[in-house]
Amino acid sequence: MSRLLAGSLALLLLGLVVGGAFGALILAAPRLEAGDLFTDPYLRHVVLFTIFQALASTILSVGLALPVARALARRETIPGRAVLLRLFSLPLVMPTLAAILGIVAVYGHAGLLNQAATALGLAPGQYLYGLSGILIAHVFFNLPLAVRLLLPAWRAVPGESWRLASQLGMRSGDVWRVIEWPLIRQILPSVSGIIFMLCFTSFAVVLTLGGGPAATTLEVAIYQALRLEFDLGRAVALSLAQIGLCAAIIGAVQMLGREVPLTPALGRVSDRPDLAGVAGRVFDTAAIAAAMTFVALPMIMLLSAGLDGPLAAVLADPQLWRAISRSLTVAVLAAALALALGAAMLILARELRLRRGRPRGAAAIELAGSLTLVVPPLVLGAGLFVLLSPVADIYAVGLALVTVVNAVMGLPYVLRVLGPAMDRTARRYDRLCDGLGVRGWNRLRLVEWPSVRREAGLALALVAALSVGDLGAIALFGTQDTETLALLLYRRMGAYRLDAAATTALVLLTVCLALFAGIERVVGGRAATRS
Numbered sequence: 001m002s003r004l005l006a007g008s009l010a011l012l013l014l015g016l017v018v019g020g021a022f023g024a025l026i027l028a029a030p031r032l033e034a035g036d037l038f039t040d041p042y043l044r045h046v047v048l049f050t051i052f053q054a055l056a057s058t059i060l061s062v063g064l065a066l067p068v069a070r071a072l073a074r075r076e077t078i079p080g081r082a083v084l085l086r087l088f089s090l091p092l093v094m095p096t097l098a099a100i101l102g103i104v105a106v107y108g109h110a111g112l113l114n115q116a117a118t119a120l121g122l123a124p125g126q127y128l129y130g131l132s133g134i135l136i137a138h139v140f141f142n143l144p145l146a147v148r149l150l151l152p153a154w155r156a157v158p159g160e161s162w163r164l165a166s167q168l169g170m171r172s173g174d175v176w177r178v179i180e181w182p183l184i185r186q187i188l189p190s191v192s193g194i195i196f197m198l199c200f201t202s203f204a205v206v207l208t209l210g211g212g213p214a215a216t217t218l219e220v221a222i223y224q225a226l227r228l229e230f231d232l233g234r235a236v237a238l239s240l241a242q243i244g245l246c247a248a249i250i251g252a253v254q255m256l257g258r259e260v261p262l263t264p265a266l267g268r269v270s271d272r273p274d275l276a277g278v279a280g281r282v283f284d285t286a287a288i289a290a291a292m293t294f295v296a297l298p299m300i301m302l303l304s305a306g307l308d309g310p311l312a313a314v315l316a317d318p319q320l321w322r323a324i325s326r327s328l329t330v331a332v333l334a335a336a337l338a339l340a341l342g343a344a345m346l347i348l349a350r351e352l353r354l355r356r357g358r359p360r361g362a363a364a365i366e367l368a369g370s371l372t373l374v375v376p377p378l379v380l381g382a383g384l385f386v387l388l389s390p391v392a393d394i395y396a397v398g399l400a401l402v403t404v405v406n407a408v409m410g411l412p413y414v415l416r417v418l419g420p421a422m423d424r425t426a427r428r429y430d431r432l433c434d435g436l437g438v439r440g441w442n443r444l445r446l447v448e449w450p451s452v453r454r455e456a457g458l459a460l461a462l463v464a465a466l467s468v469g470d471l472g473a474i475a476l477f478g479t480q481d482t483e484t485l486a487l488l489l490y491r492r493m494g495a496y497r498l499d500a501a502a503t504t505a506l507v508l509l510t511v512c513l514a515l516f517a518g519i520e521r522v523v524g525g526r527a528a529t530r531s
Helices: 002-031 041-074 081-087 096-107 112-119 131-155 159-167 172-200 204-209 218-228 232-256 278-308 311-315 318-355 359-373 377-388 398-436 440-468 472-477 485-494 498-524 526-530
Strands: none
Touching (some): 002 377, 002 398, 041 232, 081 278, 096 112, 096 204, 096 485, 131 172, 131 204, 172 232, 204 485, 278 498, 318 485, 318 498, 398 440, 472 485
8 A cells, every 4th residue: 555655646746746837838828829839930930940950960969870889889899999988978967068168168269179270270160159059069968879879789689690691791781781770770760769859858058059049949948038038928838839849759759669679699799790891990990989089079178178277266166165065955855856756656557567467557657757758847947937936936946946847857767767677676576575574664675675776876876967967947946046056157158257167067077977976886886886
């Protein structure tokens, strides 16, 4: 009964937050004219640009990731491969604003590339702000993700297939056409869909690199309507458009993609017939080196700019430490809340699936936790803004709202990371625990926690790290008295205090990585750090 109660309360809380925010937007919608989104040229432009930039970012990210992933799959012994895979983990948890400052240091007007062009007698380029800058930043974040999502497809190719290809004398093109592409195209829709959604709901990248109204997305327009213009009608219209488009995109991805079991094969990769060719080795080496340079260069420039900035003055600023304290508080509370909600929902889903024979009910619960992907954080924040502004001082409770929004947005990560481990534990130990009478706290302490500790640590660390660097909710609810480290960095960038901003970005990155590593080590234990 307690398992049903905890999961039911978690679902109720999630429904109150998301349903309340969505209901507030629906109730505010009648004040609008139905055709506003289609007759207003600005709103129509925002919708079309949001879709276009997400589509272009996805094509570039996935298109460039394919040769890199194939090169990494073919060259398991190439020098630098392990370093590159570790490097590709950093953009997944790296604060967006910190990465943007590194990108500016490379591609900006006074950046590394323009300095090199000037030294060669060429005119410096002006291409960072606008669509080109958005694409560069999105590829920086999503190319590593696409590579990591695509790599398991190559690991799943049976060794027998490679040996047969060698016996048939297949060339590289034949291997790609007959063996690799049929498997890759099965997971390509889901990989592309994930990246498209990330680019479609991107906020900080477009806010900082968009460069003006011509490069505005739905999320940025919602922020401007609420925070700068206080136009609730336009904010509601844009929010509903955002939810509708996100739902349509996720539905299309579900229809096009399918779950493909990618079990690591036992065959030897060295049996591939296309490893010895000189052209293949040159191409793979060039692809890996280019990807490593593209991802590493902004990080190196951020480190250099941060250390060259007014490090002592920034570290001595009490405002910085207050922002760090708020960021850590919000991150830890949001991660703990997300983990508690996710674990309770997974326990309820597991109870329905394994004990009560209701797999559809279990799937519905897990789907409910993932539906927050349809409601981006700024839209959720906009709904809470509309819901609570008549009855409360929004900015006085801003940090609490930011914590709730970050927890709800982190819930899908908890379900995805923790779910398989909890399900596996139940299938393995349920009957034994029932036979021995191990229940409640004793079962959690002796059976559940040791089995899922590593995954719980990873989920907690991931949500906390994402919350530390998040700008979406705090940009909506934050004030001078409640600013977090991400908001402080954004304001310093907006005030063109770039030296102080670079050092602040380095502090933000350090806090984010230290928090991720610390939580994963403390909560996940030694096994988490070795995996």
